[in-house]
Amino acid sequence: MSDGFDGGRPARVSRMKATPSEPWLSVHAVAEYTFCPRAGLLAYENKRADPDDTPPAFDTLPRFEIQAIEAELARNYQRLMRWLWSVLVIAASSPIAVYLRQYWYLVLAGVALVYLTHQSLSVLMVLQELLRRRKTLLDGRCEEPDPYSEIMQPTNWFGLLNLGFESRDVKDALRDNDWNLEGKPWRILQKGSLCIPVFRTRSSQEAPREPQIVKIMAYCRLSSVVFGSECPYGIILTGEDYSGFVVPNCERFRTDFHNSLVSLRHLAQAAEHRNESTVTYDSRKCSRCPLGQPRSALLGQRIVRFGAPLPPFKNDDGQHSDCGDRFEWEPPYRQSFGQDN
Numbered sequence: 001m002s003d004g005f006d007g008g009r010p011a012r013v014s015r016m017k018a019t020p021s022e023p024w025l026s027v028h029a030v031a032e033y034t035f036c037p038r039a040g041l042l043a044y045e046n047k048r049a050d051p052d053d054t055p056p057a058f059d060t061l062p063r064f065e066i067q068a069i070e071a072e073l074a075r076n077y078q079r080l081m082r083w084l085w086s087v088l089v090i091a092a093s094s095p096i097a098v099y100l101r102q103y104w105y106l107v108l109a110g111v112a113l114v115y116l117t118h119q120s121l122s123v124l125m126v127l128q129e130l131l132r133r134r135k136t137l138l139d140g141r142c143e144e145p146d147p148y149s150e151i152m153q154p155t156n157w158f159g160l161l162n163l164g165f166e167s168r169d170v171k172d173a174l175r176d177n178d179w180n181l182e183g184k185p186w187r188i189l190q191k192g193s194l195c196i197p198v199f200r201t202r203s204s205q206e207a208p209r210e211p212q213i214v215k216i217m218a219y220c221r222l223s224s225v226v227f228g229s230e231c232p233y234g235i236i237l238t239g240e241d242y243s244g245f246v247v248p249n250c251e252r253f254r255t256d257f258h259n260s261l262v263s264l265r266h267l268a269q270a271a272e273h274r275n276e277s278t279v280t281y282d283s284r285k286c287s288r289c290p291l292g293q294p295r296s297a298l299l300g301q302r303i304v305r306f307g308a309p310l311p312p313f314k315n316d317d318g319q320h321s322d323c324g325d326r327f328e329w330e331p332p333y334r335q336s337f338g339q340d341n
């Protein structure tokens with residue numbers, strides 16, 4: 001009997017099914033658990049947002065959907081026309097002011113022209129950027145992902161849009177009431193009966209890492225449950241050019257997700273009853289883990305447990321780390337980092 005679902009169809013019984021009293025887990029915490037059980041527990045207890053979810057605060061112009069770019073282009077063309085008409089009216093009325101010796105009007109007209117020119121140039125720069133983005137989007141090409149393949153395939157966001165996939169923003173977290181799992185993919189791509197979750201990573205890489213595969217499998221589960229559509233694969237975008245990988249939603253890739261979900265649920269329950277035994281870890285992963293990175297205890301940032309901040313577990317230099325505070329130890333962050341380099 002399968003313990004998952006096949007091609008988006010939920011299985012009849014699964015070990016991932018949760019009772020209402022069992023904890024809700026985020027996709028981020030489950031993915032973190034795959035990297036390190038301690039990281040998973042920290043993400044669960046602190047309800048931290050997924051860093052991949054955080055969009056850049058600057059740049060409010062659309063980039064990812066052609067309809068949004070076209071709408072913004074139209075809006076800015078209208079703005080430009082308004083500014084140019086104003087310039088024309090002021091320029092045309094100035095000779096009349098000279099004729100009537102109304103020199104105060106010329107002073108006001110000069111100030112207005114400077115302002116309008118500045119505004120027009122700003123709009124022109126926005127238009128230039130939007131046209132560049134539209135060209136990038138329209139030039140994007142990739143193969144249509146094979147929904148029956150069980151190997152990863154390369155892909156490209158803009159190519160997928162040009163193949164007819166429609167991008168849908170996800171406002172609220174998707175929730176699976178059977179598995180007590182929730183999470184919010186970056187976008188959902190829809191085409192026919194397909195409903196494909198997508199998330200972006202911050203760094204370019206040659207292949208997805210294990211926690212990222214777990215994360216996209218979790219989003220496939222949520223998408224198929226919430227939207228009731230076929231979800232034969234998920235997409236991980238990496239790097240600046242919005243290329244990435246199609247990850248098949250097959251048993252081979254789902255197993256780690258299922259294992260992490262069940263294990264983290266047990267660990268979270270044990271931790272809530274204060275009877276978790278030693279939480280395992282692999283010290284080789286600590287060398288660059290941000291949760292083990294020491295920082296000054298004076299900075300005042302604290303992780304929480306049972307809703308209250310934990311006291312810092314300081315080393316001899318008066319520094320502490322999130323993982324160190326929670327598990328009362330000193331992760332080998334600096335030592336390993338130095339050896340690796």
Ligand code: SF4
Pocket residue numbers: 036037038039281282283285286289290291292293323331
């Ligand atoms: S510092 Fe080490 S033990 Fe702690 S969360 Fe990171 S990898 Fe795991």
